[in-house]
Amino acid sequence: MFSRSVLRSLTSDLRLSAPSISTISLPQRACLHQTASLRNAQQQSQTQSSSLNPETPLSATPRAQESIPETSIHNIIPQTRDDIPLAKQPVAPTFTSPLEVTKSLMAQLPHLVGQTPHYVTAEIHARPFLLTAGDHIRLPFLMPKVKTGDILRFNRASALGSRDFTLKGSPHIDERLFECRVRVIGVESEPLRIKEKTKRRQRHTKQARSKHRYTTMRVMDVRVKSPEELLKEGAVVIEDAADSPQIEARS
Amino acid sequence: MKRLQLQRWSSTVLSPRARTVNRLHQHLYSASLRHQSTAAPLQSEPQDASIGTNFEDPEVMRQVRSAHKRKSQLQYPSPPVEAATNSAKLAALHARLYLPSRLPVQTLARTLVDASADPNADFNNESLATLGHDLLTYYTSEYLLCKYPRLPLTVIFAAMYAYVGPKTLAAMAKEWGVDLAAAPGGEVDPGYLQFRRVDPGTDVNAATDDVKTPRPYANAAKWRKTVTSKIFYDDEFGDPIKGASAPGEGVTAEQASATFVRALMGSVYLHAGRPAAKRFFEQHILSRSLNISDLFNFSQPARDLARLCARENFEKPVAKITSETGRLSRHPVFVVGIFSGQDQLGEGAGASLLEARERAALSALKGWYLYSPLNVRVPSSMEEDGASPWEPAHVDLGEVIT
Amino acid sequence: MPVKGLRTVTTAQNGVGAFIHQCKRLDFHYCKYGGSSRGMLAFLTQTLPNFARENPQIELRVAPRPGKHPVIKGQYVNGREKAICVRNLEPIDILKKAMILKDASGDKLKRTKKPVTSINESVRGIWSPYHGDLRGV
Numbered sequence: 209m210f211s212r213s214v215l216r217s218l219t220s221d222l223r224l225s226a227p228s229i230s231t232i233s234l235p236q237r238a239c240l241h242q243t244a245s246l247r248n249a250q251q252q253s254q255t256q257s258s259s260l261n262p263e264t265p266l267s268a269t270p271r272a273q274e275s276i277p278e279t280s281i282h283n284i285i286p287q288t289r290d291d292i293p294l295a296k297q298p299v300a301p302t303f304t305s306p307l308e309v310t311k312s313l314m315a316q317l318p319h320l321v322g323q324t325p326h327y328v329t330a331e332i333h334a335r336p337f338l339l340t341a342g343d344h345i346r347l348p349f350l351m352p353k354v355k356t357g358d359i360l361r362f363n364r365a366s367a368l369g370s371r372d373f374t375l376k377g378s379p380h381i382d383e384r385l386f387e388c389r390v391r392v393i394g395v396e397s398e399p400l401r402i403k404e405k406t407k408r409r410q411r412h413t414k415q416a417r418s419k420h421r422y423t424t425m426r427v428m429d430v431r432v433k434s435p436e437e438l439l440k441e442g443a444v445v446i447e448d449a450a451d452s453p454q455i456e457a458r459s
Numbered sequence: 460m461k462r463l464q465l466q467r468w469s470s471t472v473l474s475p476r477a478r479t480v481n482r483l484h485q486h487l488y489s490a491s492l493r494h495q496s497t498a499a500p501l502q503s504e505p506q507d508a509s510i511g512t513n514f515e516d517p518e519v520m521r522q523v524r525s526a527h528k529r530k531s532q533l534q535y536p537s538p539p540v541e542a543a544t545n546s547a548k549l550a551a552l553h554a555r556l557y558l559p560s561r562l563p564v565q566t567l568a569r570t571l572v573d574a575s576a577d578p579n580a581d582f583n584n585e586s587l588a589t590l591g592h593d594l595l596t597y598y599t600s601e602y603l604l605c606k607y608p609r610l611p612l613t614v615i616f617a618a619m620y621a622y623v624g625p626k627t628l629a630a631m632a633k634e635w636g637v638d639l640a641a642a643p644g645g646e647v648d649p650g651y652l653q654f655r656r657v658d659p660g661t662d663v664n665a666a667t668d669d670v671k672t673p674r675p676y677a678n679a680a681k682w683r684k685t686v687t688s689k690i691f692y693d694d695e696f697g698d699p700i701k702g703a704s705a706p707g708e709g710v711t712a713e714q715a716s717a718t719f720v721r722a723l724m725g726s727v728y729l730h731a732g733r734p735a736a737k738r739f740f741e742q743h744i745l746s747r748s749l750n751i752s753d754l755f756n757f758s759q760p761a762r763d764l765a766r767l768c769a770r771e772n773f774e775k776p777v778a779k780i781t782s783e784t785g786r787l788s789r790h791p792v793f794v795v796g797i798f799s800g801q802d803q804l805g806e807g808a809g810a811s812l813l814e815a816r817e818r819a820a821l822s823a824l825k826g827w828y829l830y831s832p833l834n835v836r837v838p839s840s841m842e843e844d845g846a847s848p849w850e851p852a853h854v855d856l857g858e859v860i861t
Numbered sequence: 862m863p864v865k866g867l868r869t870v871t872t873a874q875n876g877v878g879a880f881i882h883q884c885k886r887l888d889f890h891y892c893k894y895g896g897s898s899r900g901m902l903a904f905l906t907q908t909l910p911n912f913a914r915e916n917p918q919i920e921l922r923v924a925p926r927p928g929k930h931p932v933i934k935g936q937y938v939n940g941r942e943k944a945i946c947v948r949n950l951e952p953i954d955i956l957k958k959a960m961i962l963k964d965a966s967g968d969k970l971k972r973t974k975k976p977v978t979s980i981n982e983s984v985r986g987i988w989s990p991y992h993g994d995l996r997g998v
Contacts, residue, residue, distance in 0.1 A: 327984040343979040391876040395964040426876030547920045554917035617866025636885040636938040746878025747871035756865040782991035794991045
């Protein structure tokens, strides 16, 4: 055990220096969570968290620092992508062919783009969530490998629309047609639930406790790309086919 | 809680810095007599020299230094500059707001000192707040005018108030986790927002007599003030310009928090440049949600709509029942549409024909006023590097005047 | 005067533009002699510097509280406080508790049934019985 004075000095030192030491701070928030394991998991709804410090604009790059404690040498915080092992880097979306848009969709898309606001029915673990910009989501599960402040892009949507028009996917819309970004706000938990488990002819009751934790998110924007943007990104216009997605107007 | 410091009282009373000026430009010409160095302050009597202590002894020197430090802390009405680097609260606030690293914590500490706490313009946030206020109102007004070119002026005033009014800015400071100091002083942690509070029992809404407005006949009670004249004579929210508060007076927590947010905007602009300031504005102010259609308060929508149609050479608006139910029951519902020729301008439902007509006219007017062009650009977007050529923004005829 | 403006205040949507971390302060209390604080003492010396470095947005305070169990308290932007007792816990478990406090929003725990809460108006409008033609059955 320490002597009291040593501990005092230690703690006062900590109190003074803790926040100012904390400098190599945010760049490593980029912590690239969507790893290979997640890629293999059948849930693909949120692919690459567009990691790299969500606040790049006003980035909190380390401020002046006097001393780096020795502990930081042992677990180096990754600063660039090179510091991260290949298996843990985010998976870039790979597309074998350019986006194909039918002529009729190209003709109708300006109507959808021009009418704001938009909604999107994003699917996570095959569950639909109807989202508009600014919504607060509490996922029904704790999402692994995300940190608060991360920005994710939902890439699986079954419907995308405005007041009078809806683009329905069959079963999903190509992720290059829209952008839906969400930010992880934190982790919430439910109040403790106690369930009494009883068995027949027995006075003993068992108490099952559960207190689940859930990831909360905020939808940053829901945006439909305009035809010009699609063409700029290399979309190819093709003839209509029977099962090609269509924009439905409200009847 | 802060202890009362007798030395500080006496120093403020005796010091030549106690002045009665209040506006910024007046401060700029007054010489500052504040010395913030680790050296002994001017007022302190030369004590160590006579005693002749051993300057080699580190223990003695440490005590001397800490005594000086304490004395220098107590001497000034706001925390010394050196204290900013030692404040955990301040560093945490810097990181929490993702402020640019080019913005030093010392400046952040200065934005937290209100003019009521430290009347010295070199150490309070008044100059930064003036700059930040101008930036905030400029960015907001250009956004509103380009995004909604047809908004009536009164609604623009209300929207400006909603985006950058003191209430909103105070709410933002609270959501940023900025704590308020109980009372200002040099020994307070610089991470607290320091200001002198209003004395209890003061009527904060009392009309001040020394109104600094340039408006002629401002004191004539029954003189009509047109909305247009508010652009010239009043502030950006359509309120008459108030004279600055007297130097000895405190400010409310709301005013102090709003001044802090403005000062922070100004300091981001000064230290990190225009793009960072613009991003700061977009991320913290424009990202807040405001439903502009809730800001309208029409008194006679049907008459306004008729005037509008006459001005725009539309056909006269006609109200027609499109659907109804239970006319003879206790709860009838009428759905009335307003048509101009073949075009339906608006629709509304109500429990009586008049109510439904009013609502229909209301929705038609809101549909007109809330027109928003696609892909709007604001003039300040031309300041970015590699901006595409400017396309003129839509400028509307203006609101309907009856 | 044809139309008046009504004064309101914009509503905050944390995370849409800037993201403000909701936990603003963590207080670590320990006892120097108590056996239940042994893990806490190890945590304070070994893990806390790293934790502080990774979370610059949180103000950390370490204070002794002799004769009591060790406690972590979190102060939140909304003015509430959450406390977790960490007696007899290992440093790794204490770190988990600190992470819980760090990620929490500070609100009271609520049981919610709907995953999405929105302050926006319905995008497609509300169904009305007075519009549209009657459909054949």
